[in-house]
Amino acid sequence: MSKVNFRLERALHVALVRRARGANLSLSAFIRQVLEQAVDERKRYVFSSQDEILATTIQILSILATSVGQQSPKTLEQGMAQARSILLERGLLGEADRS
Template sequence: MPKVNFRLDGTLYAALTRRARGANLSLSGFIRQLLEQAVDERKRYVFSSQDEILATSIQILSIVATSVGQQSPKALEQGMAQARAILAERGLLGGEDAL
């Protein structure tokens, strides 16, 4: 198997490392999948095997959040703050108020 070496700036390296950790992949495995996506003629999303699980999880969490919010707005607020912190730690928020 051919080997490729290249340099990254610190910010990009940190972001890729967080995203790889969030996807439960090694950095090399994550970058390999990104490169596969870049050359895929059908332009499909490489991580599509997890899309169904993600969609189902979002639906379930939305139902739970609605229920918790109706019963205890303060508990919902605390849960959302925790979710923001976890997502930020993994580099999965687009901005400060993405959630």
């Protein structure tokens, strides 16, 4: 296996690390897959199935949050606080969302 070294702007590095964590991959594994996509003749997106699962999950959770919020706003508030804590811990919130 060949080894490649290159420099990245900090913002790009942070974004790549965030995407790698979101895909449950190491940064190296994520970048290898992105590079494989770049040379794929079919031009398919490497993480499309995960994106489809994510979109469906977001829709389901949105419906659930709406229902819980109507039944018990306090329960929704507690759940959102827990979710925010988990997202912060995993580095999945942007800079604007950290406050």
